[in-house]
Amino acid sequence: xxxxxxxxxxxxxxxxxxxxxxxxxxxxxxxxxxxxxxxxxxxxxxxxxxxxxxxxxxxxxxxxxxxxxxxxxxxxxxxxxxxxxxxxxxxxxxxxxxxxxxxxxxxxxxxxxxxxxxxxxxxxxxxxxxxxxxxxxxxxxxxxxxxxxxxxxxxxxxxxxxxxxxxxxxxxxxxxxxxxxxxxxxxxxxxxxxxxxxxxxxxxxxxxxxx
Numbered sequence: 001x002x003x004x005x006x007x008x009x010x011x012x013x014x015x016x017x018x019x020x021x022x023x024x025x026x027x028x029x030x031x032x033x034x035x036x037x038x039x040x041x042x043x044x045x046x047x048x049x050x051x052x053x054x055x056x057x058x059x060x061x062x063x064x065x066x067x068x069x070x071x072x073x074x075x076x077x078x079x080x081x082x083x084x085x086x087x088x089x090x091x092x093x094x095x096x097x098x099x100x101x102x103x104x105x106x107x108x109x110x111x112x113x114x115x116x117x118x119x120x121x122x123x124x125x126x127x128x129x130x131x132x133x134x135x136x137x138x139x140x141x142x143x144x145x146x147x148x149x150x151x152x153x154x155x156x157x158x159x160x161x162x163x164x165x166x167x168x169x170x171x172x173x174x175x176x177x178x179x180x181x182x183x184x185x186x187x188x189x190x191x192x193x194x195x196x197x198x199x200x201x202x203x204x205x206x207x208x209x210x211x
Contacts, residue, residue, distance in 0.1 A: 001205070002027040003057040005047070007034045009115055011107055011164035012067040013054040014198045017206075018160050019074050022194040024208035031203045035115065067164075068095045071157040080160070082152045091151030094158035098165075101139070105132035107165045109172035130173060137169070137179050144181035148188065155192060163189045168198065 004020070004027050006013040020027055032038045032053050039051045048055045048065045056064045056073070064070055072095075075081035082088045109129040112122050140162065143150065151158035167186050170176055176183055189195065 001059065003030060004028070005030045005032050005044075005053050005055040005057070006201075007032050007053050008199055008201045010034070010053060011110075011168065011198070012103075014164045015067045015160055016054055016056060016070045016074060017201065018164070018196060019071055019080065019157060020206070021196040021208070022080065022160075022192070023074065023078060024194065025074075026205065026207050028205050029201070029203055068099060068157075068161055071095070071160060075157045079154060080157045082156060084152075087152040087156075091156045091158045094150040095161045097136075097139070098158070098161045102133070102136040102162065103165060105129045105136060106169050106172055106174060109133060109174070110165065110168060111172075113173060114171050126173075133169065133172065133174050137166070137174065137176075137182060140166070140185075141179045141181050144185050148185070155189065159185075159189055164198075 002020075002025065004013075004016055006017065006029055008031060017029070032044070034053060038044060039048075039053060045051055047057070047063045050065060052065065054065075054067050054070060056070045058064065064073055072081065072092075082091060109126060112118050112126065112129075116122075118126075140150075149155050149159055150162060163186065166176075166182065167189075176186075
């Protein structure tokens with residue numbers, strides 16, 4: 001059985017959880033207390049030398065790190081990863097956008113505000129994080145005025161990657177009401193059969209639910 005090392009507060013951890021729910025796959029979930037250094041223990045570093053979650057342990061014992069790589073692996077031969085060459089590349093395009101132009105701003109601002117005591121350095125950087133996050137949301141808004149999804153005609157792993165931190169962007173001080181097309185897209189993702197929220201989340205074996 002697949003084993004997912006995860007933290008319930010992490011949007012990156014939520015990505016594979018959400019895809020696994022849509023795929024109807026059972027897995028074992030292991031909660032990792034990242035705020036108390038649990039990813040820096042010798043035992044965890046032996047699994048992922050980069051010391052981060054999420055981390056997916058495959059049935060053969062192989063460990064796969066990086067949330068979007070995990071999504072790509074799990075989505076193979078499913079509707080969430082298009083078979084068309086261009087649609088597949090566009091899906092990856094939006095996943096790279098999420099990691100380089102979205103997550104470093106929206107996720108970091110949320111983490112600083114919600115899950116850590118901000119340092120003076122972080123506080124001084126927060127306006128730049130907000131500006132970068134709003135720029136990413138504006139790009140998404142422009143795309144979603146003409147399209148329902150990212151990367152294809154239906155929901156793909158690009159949508160899952162972008163949904164994870166966008167739907168909690170308000171926790172980082174972002175005004176999602178300023179992006180109505182983004183709001184409509186968030187509702188479409190939530191309304192898909194098989195959707196599960198970020199929290200609450202159980203530990204142990206997660207059985208698939210009927211959708």
